[in-house]
Amino acid sequence: IWGYDRLLEMVDAHIELMMDELEAQGLLEDTVIIYTSDHGDGHASHQWNQKMTFYEEAVNVPFIISWKGRTRSGFIDEETLSSTGLDIFPTILRFAGVPITESLHGVDMAPGVLADPAGEKLPERSYxxxxxxxxxxxxxxxxxxxxxxxxxxxxxxxxxxxxxxxxxxxxxxxxxxxxxxxxxxxxxxxxxxxxxxxxxxxxxxxxxxxxxxxxx
CATH class of the missing domain: 3.30.1120.10 (Arylsulfatase, C-terminal domain)
Structure with a gap:
């Protein structure tokens, strides 16, 4: 666990370096930053130390979206059911101004994080x-x-x-x-x-x- 925590610290430090560089180059306000992960680790929960399970320790991953001056600062959504693997693609398309095709199975998360979503709301999702x-x-x-x-x-x-x-x-x-x-x-x-x-x-x-x- 000690080594895992140090890795988290390293990731955090490198995110800071990246954001500082974007700021220095005048690009931060034109950059959407999305932080997520493909999976978590068991850390001995359920007598399991890896991924490859559906327990929360493995599947509940971060999905953080930041766009300076555009997204809701400090907002944490604990109500919306989201799937990063499905939702990240249509969300990126939305921010890039690319039409979202109906063949995609994910949901555009932008209306839920933008400070001014122009009246848009996230679609209802029951599962x-x-x-x-x-x-x-x-x-x-x-x-x-x-x-x-x-x-x-x-x-x-x-x-x-x-x-x-x-x-x-x-x-x-x-x-x-x-x-x-x-x-x-x-x-x-x-x-x-x-x-x-x-x-x-x-x-x-x-x-x-x-x-x-x-x-x-």
């Missing part, structure tokens, strides 16, 4: 989906996140379908997959995954044939 292919085993999985729940489904594994109540269990320690009180939520999240797969044409992962049988 986001992420995908994974585990490097050594090739095991594929999909994750659905809503405001209060996280659901994931893998092709294989002992506990390949999991549902967590993020409001009551933010540490994701007690899955409620087989709790009868959560049956409705389980089925709803299965439906969201089916809907998403159909919408984007996910030919690598058909969830319909992978749902474990339900028992009363």
């Amino acid at each position: 986001v989906v992420s995908e994974i292919t585990q490097a050594q085993s090739g095991n594929k999985g999909r994750m659905v996140v809503t405001r209060d729940f996280k659901y994931f489904l893998f092709e294989g594994g002992a506990n390949r379908e999991q549902l967590f109540d993020l409001e009551k269990d933010p540490g994701e320690l007690q899955p409620v997959t087989h709790d009868p009180q959560y049956r409705e939520q389980l089925l709803a999240h299965r439906g969201m995954l089916r809907e998403w797969a159909a919408r984007i044409g996910d030919t690598e992962f058909d969830p319909a044939g992978k749902f474990p049988a339900l028992t009363d």
Whole structure:
């Protein structure tokens, strides 16, 4: 952990160097800076020290957008469901003045961060989906996140379908997959995954044939 923290300090210092140089060259007000990451690390949470999981330690990554004089200073959005892998591309297109095609599955995040969005609002989004292919085993999985729940489904594994109540269990320690009180939520999240797969044409992962049988 000590070494990881030092790496974070190094990244922070180099971001400062970059921004100072942009300022010195008179480019800072013409530059949109987006800071994000492809994944986090387990740090022994869930007895895991790497990525390749859908736990928060691995998938909850920063998505910071800064444009001097244009974005909302110090604003932290804890309500919007975002997916950096999908949303960063249409957001960059928007800032670059390039039309956003309907074939993209992400959302333009600019209206949520601009100080003056000219009346634009972020579109409503009830869930986001992420995908994974585990490097050594090739095991594929999909994750659905809503405001209060996280659901994931893998092709294989002992506990390949999991549902967590993020409001009551933010540490994701007690899955409620087989709790009868959560049956409705389980089925709803299965439906969201089916809907998403159909919408984007996910030919690598058909969830319909992978749902474990339900028992009363």
